[in-house]
Amino acid sequence: MMQAKRAGHILSLENIRKVFGGVVAVDGLTVSVEKGSVTSVIGPNGAGKTTVFNLITGFLPPSAGRITYSGRVLNRLKPHHIASLGIARTFQGVRLFPQMSVLENVMVGRHLRSKTGIFSSSCLPPVLRQEENRIRQEAIDWLDFVGLKEYAEAVAGNLPFGNQRMLEIARALAIEPHLILLDEPAAGLNSRETIVMGELIEKIRQEQITVILVEHDMELVMDISDRVLVINFGRLIGDGTPETVQDDPDVIAAYLGE
Amino acid sequence: MQGRDTAGLIALILAVVAIPLVIRNDYYLGVLIFTAFNCLTCIGLCLLMGYAGQISLGHGAFVAIGAYASGILTTTLGWSPWAAMGAGIIIVSVVAAIVGVPTLRLKGHYLAMATLGFASIIHILAVATVDLTGGPSGLLNIPRISIFGHQLNSDMQYFYFSWAVVAIGLYVAFNLINSRVGRGLRALHGSEEAAASLGVNITAHKIQVFILSAVYAAISGSMYAYYVNYIDPGPFGVMHSVLLVTMVAVGGMHNIWGAFTGAVLLSLLPEFLSSATDYLQLMGIAYQPDYDILVYGAILLLIMLFLPEGVFDGLGKAVRAGRRMIRR
Amino acid sequence: MKKSIFALLFIVVFAVSATAVYAEAEPYHVGCIFAVTGKASWLGEPERNTAQMVADQINANGGINGHKIVLHIEDTQGENTRAVNAFKKLIKKHNVCAIIGPSRSGTSLAVVPIAEKEQVPLLSCAAAAKITSPPEERRWVFKMGQNDSDAVRKIYDHMTVNKISKVGIITGTTGFGAAGREQLKALSEGYGIEIVADETYSPGATDMTAQLISIRNSGAQAVINWSIVPAQSIVPKNMKQLRIELPLYQSHGFANIKYAEAAGEAAEGSIFPAGRIMAAKSVPADHPQKTVLMDYKAAYESTFNDHVSTFGGHAYDGMHLVANALKKVGNDPAKIRDELEQSRFVGIGGIFEFSPTDHCGLDKTAFEMLTVKDGKFVVLDD
């Protein structure tokens, strides 16, 4: 905790509001995330957690408020631009490129870390493109990181679900982010896979990558988080270490009293 | 480039080398030369439709610009055919950027209608700017193209030339789709959101591919002009653009070989139908070329309804299913 | 025993039939490419019909010096690419000795380079002057269609007589219309005629009000409508609706009775130059063309139960020119070309006089000024 504080904030939301045609999804959310920490966002279904992720990564423009990342305002930036600043994400329910191979999926993740343009891509054969080999090698390294190296040539859509999830994380890590947003990483995983996922998140933190995750699996959340944010109706109703949040009466009310 | 594509390309080159040894008739070679032009345009269009997920109903106009740039610059300004072709490519790139940048920024298929309107405008301009394009009377005496000072006079020479260009076009396309940019595009096709979250600039890639595909069309138009030596607005109408889309969709838009197959099949179809007319007559069917349009429409509709991945993919599936049957 | 009788019988029959086949001389292969279908089928259909009819007549009369004519008809659909393919098919697959067609100027110009390269005589049924000029680059190309420039001269002659010096022109944006516009502009100065308004319309136009108002406001004394597509009949209709009471001149492209029918009474009194076939009946009996006109008209109309047209006439002239040449020099393309170049022929389109510098062979006397009277075309009597 103390260490993280010294490192400073990597992401701050100030008074963020998002309205969909009269429905308020996020209502004046203000929160900051420390560099190098693992932060979990929890809350009942429809609380606005995924919307917050979409706001941070530029998939939705906020209706009001300000999002800053390492001193930069993200509000009007496009998703690919935000990715280039070092924010990676995964999606609720996994979005792979199902027709491409496992390796190719991760190679797409190296997009930002390579720069061959349309002209040299099309006119130079791959053997003359050293970059192509570099991308390939780095992608294999990331597959190794999540333990999927042996599946490199498989078609992504044919992987078992748990591995698809791992692959999606490998792909997101391949952009070498400073901040990674994981949307329900353990959903649909069995208990053994969930443990592996917990270990992977720990491993990611050791790479100095800040992690924010939305998760329903409380055991996992309590296990890995430095800090837990509780959201309901687009508002922050609880904030603190796993232990303090667990005992917070508002949080208990939100979960049980609904 | 992947193994199968390399093998396909080599097979194509061998076939191209062999065909004139068997078929010496200029009529058949001529038909195959026009087929090559369509193939080239369709390879480009396939990159746009299959890989950027956009539809252009204006590729006929890019063919026209390529053809007219070559025609005008060689006849009225006396440029060399190669320089004129280069100029055509540059003009088409600029024009494609002007059309593509605003419409591809938008979500959805605004490009389709913008290109359709654009194609009509180009056709009207070709007709109306008589001083520049010769209007409906067209441009005469467009020179033949030379390679290393050797003018391509016979159909056989032009056959080799045009199919060599197609082979290069295929090679470039395969390189592209197996490169960083191509991966980005294929990723787009899988999931636009996921691709964007990895930093793939969707808009920029779509625009680049649109321009590249327009360049394919421009080269094809330019080669058309040097082959026929005469151009008028006739072959570049909106219907031609629609036909090109039909070729790509029928062959299979998610695979370059599919688009290639579609272009070959539909380019040969009218010649086939006209040869078949006599036989159909014997069977009691009075077929007229007027019905071609119905045949095209029906083929396109049936393919889209029952084989949405196109003939090529359908054939592949049939072959695989057949093999499985045999193995059992 | 029985077997040998059969065998003998077989040999005899075979021998007799074989001699019968060989007694007939090898047929002459003649090619035709017309826009039989497609947008210009109103040109190609009568041409195809006529060519077939002429070939049948010749064959019925024993052919040419005993050689039957085999006609190979290809359809261009009015498209350049198809025309090029069809043209090569005729030369390379059917080995024809001469080709009649194509129907349109555009398709004709598209095949001209091949005719020159392959050295096969081409008798185009289109009108544009560029098809046969410059003559040194068009050694193998002839055309049956009357010159646009001669039609313009006919109109301007008539205007000069009627003291019209300011005209508004409205032309279609097809090859025919564009060529007419070019000639109208080029020749006006020589006649002291000023073009005060220059308007166009596309083949798909539906309403010429705006163009006609511009012409009216330009102070024109007459309107010239120059087109070959059906849309041209909208011009007289709109003029009548707008109550523009200027004399209306039209081109020889109007010489299609269906256009007069479409325009209805609005077309009454409009004046246009046309080949004499359009008013064959009112051509004086002593005119050299009279017999051939009446014969063709009678034959065509009884065979096809349709009105005769100028375009069919082009095919008629082309077929007979080729037939005459075949009769004289046989089926060597080069000899046919040389023969055509010095032909004199009284045909449907006019009295052809070809020369090395003139592969059209017609002048403005090929035209007669016609008018519409009671929905029919008649020779205009001044």
Place this chain on the structure above:
Amino acid sequence: MSHSGLTDIIQFMVMGVQRGAIYAMVAMGFNIIYNATGIINFAQGEFVVLGGLAMVTLTMALNLSLPVAFILTVVAVTVVGILMERLTINPVGQPTVLRLIIITIAVSILLKGAAMCIWGKGSHYMHHFTDAAPIEFLGAIILPQTLWIIGILLCVVIGLVVFFNYTMIGKCIRACAINRDAARLAGINDRKMVMLSFALSAGIGAIAGIIITPIIQMDYARGALLGLKGFGAAVLGGLGNSMGAVVAGLLLGILEAFGAGYISSHYMDAMALLILLVVLFIKPSGIFGSSEAMRLKEF
């Protein structure tokens, strides 16, 4: 015969409104299908052609009275629209928009070919609804048919407003357009609504064809350009916005007429298309659309 500038202006205005009314109706047809399905129906122009040609046959060849022929034609083309939806749009399981668009292109080719085979390539003439003698208005000439066109356009617009705002089916179609999933949850059969939208827009197309044919002489090949200009109007008015389509259609027709009259007839057809392109480039949400609505709508 002296003609003032004012007369010309009125004359061009009349001509423009007459053209624009047709663009407006085609644009409304586009919008109805677009709202219900999110696709651009490339066969929209063919409905107009079919309407015009069917009307010619019924009135000129079969000598049916005008109202009977009118109703029969609209019904027939509506059936074509329903068949199109049932046979080509409905059976496609999980369609991509690209695939649906190509399907409508295929249908448009087929309808065009069918029209050519049935009616031939010539243009077809039909009597004006009432007397063809023009009426003079401030020196300008107005055909009674033009008044018919304007009148029927008004009727169609009013009819649509009533249908979409005051009838249950109309409201259901609108609900589907706004949020398909929610509408389905509320018990609306969204597939049926798609079919209805095809029926409706085919019917409107037919009416447009019927009223314009006496003036323009219909032929089989007119569909593409009519469709394209109609789409121009639809985009100009904001795709999906039917009132915008009417205003934009009329505006487009008037601009075309003035352009042809005062600038040059050589580029008349290009004018509407150029406006289409410029609107797409500068304000793709149309002159009446908001950019927010634009972002929510995908097609």
